[in-house]
Amino acid sequence: QVQLVESGGGLVQAGGSLRLSCAVSGIIFSRYDMAWFRQAPGKERDLVAVISGSSTMTYYADSVKGRFNISRDNAEATVYLQMNGLKTEDTAVYYCAFHRGGDYYDVRSWAFWGRGTQVTVSS
Numbered sequence: 439q440v441q442l443v444e445s446g447g448g449l450v451q452a453g454g455s456l457r458l459s460c461a462v463s464g465i466i467f468s469r470y471d472m473a474w475f476r477q478a479p480g481k482e483r484d485l486v487a488v489i490s491g492s493s494t495m496t497y498y499a500d501s502v503k504g505r506f507n508i509s510r511d512n513a514e515a516t517v518y519l520q521m522n523g524l525k526t527e528d529t530a531v532y533y534c535a536f537h538r539g540g541d542y543y544d545v546r547s548w549a550f551w552g553r554g555t556q557v558t559v560s561s
Contacts, residue, residue, distance in 0.1 A: 440464035440551050442534050447555030450524055458519040458555060460534030467515040471537040473548055474508060474519045476530035483545055524559045531556050
């Protein structure tokens with residue numbers, strides 16, 4: 439019943455930009471904090487950014503702060519991640535998730551239902 443569909447990934451040169459989208463269905467979207475995570479091969483799935491249901495609060499990992507911007511459109515049930523100044527170390531599969539409740543920093547507190555979208559940054 440729940441569906442999260444990530445899109446917008448691709449291959450870009452270092453310094454370039456991408457805008458990721460996550461279309462959500464099956465939940466009352468505006469009630470849930472949403473996040474973007476990323477996972478590179480052989481590495482942990484890391485929290486990138488969080489936005490509250492009302493968009494009044496945001497969080498960014500230190501590695502992306504100042505370069506990435508998370509936003510949402512509750513009318514469209516979509517969350518976005520604008521990525522600027524991309525670096526090779528941003529290469530990963532990017533996933534969106536909604537919060538189950540609990541510790542934001544615990545990956546188990548987030549629900550992942552999508553396949554992710556690949557972002558590859560070349561030097």
